[in-house]
Amino acid sequence: MSPLPPGAYKPATDHWGSFTKLSKRLPEGSVAVVDRTVAHFHPGLIPALEARNPRAIIQITGGEKAKNLASLEKVLVGGIALPRSGTLVVVGGGTLGDVATVAAHLLKRGVRLVQVPTTLLAAVDSSLGGKGAVDLISRGNVVKNPAGVFHYADEGWICPELFASLSESQLREGAIEAWKMVVCLDGPLFRRYMRKAPELKKLVKDARRLKESVCAQDPYEQTGLRRVLNFGHSFGHVLESLSRFKLSHGDAVGLGMLCALDVGRTMGITPASVADEVEQVLYRGPGVLGRDRIAHLLRRAPIGAVVDLLAADKKAGKSGELRMVLLTGIGAFEVRDVPEATWRTLWPAWKQGLRP
CATH class of the missing domain: 1.20.1090.10 (Dehydroquinate synthase-like - alpha domain)
Incomplete structure (x- = not known):
């Protein structure tokens, strides 16, 4: 069977566990994009990646200001030596996930992508579904996501310990996105949520299941x-x-x-x-x-x-x-x-x- 073309729909393949354990799945010679702040809060993260002999570990401070052409260029330059069969792994929230998704699509006209969401928002939403984009400036205003691609991740790693350093506001915004999907797509589940709010793991699994069901039917x-x-x-x-x-x-x-x-x-x-x-x-x-x-x-x-x-x-x-x-x-x-x-x-x- 011939490999899927870059951007082709791929069903979600999730792996749950500690980052140290899941990092052993990473092929040697990969390129990693890591949120600098996440690496600071989780000091074992960089050593786990280094153990896989990566070609490069690119650290960028996440946040909307990072979702631009300059960050994209930094990742592309850092991944120049990556072969077509190589893997780009991104460890961060939605903004770095977006930048890395675009980069994975462009590098050598498409390389493997592994998403490791470090925010609840990215875990329930942006790390799944293949979409990546960067922001542009129009008439002095930042316009979100006008330049983007579809490039589905080959794997998603869900590492609950990475959520331990999230603030209350970061947990809230991830929960908002998850509840949004439930209220639109699953009335009985929303009624159950109304009676008792779900635990974090169930919230993530429910949201990813609902989003995957939509993306499978309408991937582009x-x-x-x-x-x-x-x-x-x-x-x-x-x-x-x-x-x-x-x-x-x-x-x-x-x-x-x-x-x-x-x-x-x-x-x-x-x-x-x-x-x-x-x-x-x-x-x-x-x-x-x-x-x-x-x-x-x-x-x-x-x-x-x-x-x-x-x-x-x-x-x-x-x-x-x-x-x-x-x-x-x-x-x-x-x-x-x-x-x-x-x-x-x-x-x-x-x-x-x-x-x-």
């Missing part, structure tokens, strides 16, 4: 099913950009979900009872931030900047129309075009931190 976002993963992202990305990324991605998606519930209710797509219930559960369960944070970010933002950010969003339709994932029930959704006039009617309430 062509059928439309995979759009469900963008629930909360349209206005979430706007808020993230307006904060100049002081607002974390997970928290931004949480606030974006509140906006999406408002839009859905206004358009008559999301029943008011569903919007009310989901909003309250998002506060109690994963701990979505309050609407006062939306107000703080929008208070000084010119509406024209929001229009530009929405127009630049890669999820827009062919004619630039805003396409959003809107709930029709718990565990059910539709993708709808949202007229600008609709969300503009919600703007005054959002600027005051109120529920329209």
